[in-house]
Amino acid sequence: MTHSNEAVTAQQAVEFLNEALLLDKEAVHTLFQYRVPCNENLANHPTIQCRQFTEQDPVIVGMLGLMNGLFGKSSDTGRGFIFATYADNGKIISFGMSKETEHADTTFDGRAEGAKTP
Secondary structure: OOOOOOOEEHHHHHHHHHHHHHHOHHHHHHHHHOEEEOOHHHHOOOOOOEEOOOOOOOOEEEHHHHHHHHHOEOOOOOOEOEEEEEOOOOOEEEEEEOHHHHHOOOEEOOOOOOOOOO
């Protein structure tokens, strides 16, 4: 196994996700649609995107929320820079980046900006 210490940009991550989508749309779509309950520590992470629909519902997180956690979030909207585009049938057809990334540091070097490190 090889190990790389090279930084990965958000654009490279989007290109990788789109490549995976071309290889197996159903698997990638299913993986990105899956959400799991998470604890308060993860829910309060400064960049990982989690969601709670109502106070009675658990806080949940998915792959896109974790991916966005790598690259930080917009100081204006609080949202991640990577998004999924859906067809009318509800299936993911591509991944992209918000225009806000033009002014953001969207390189992952092992830590997300603002993330707490041990």
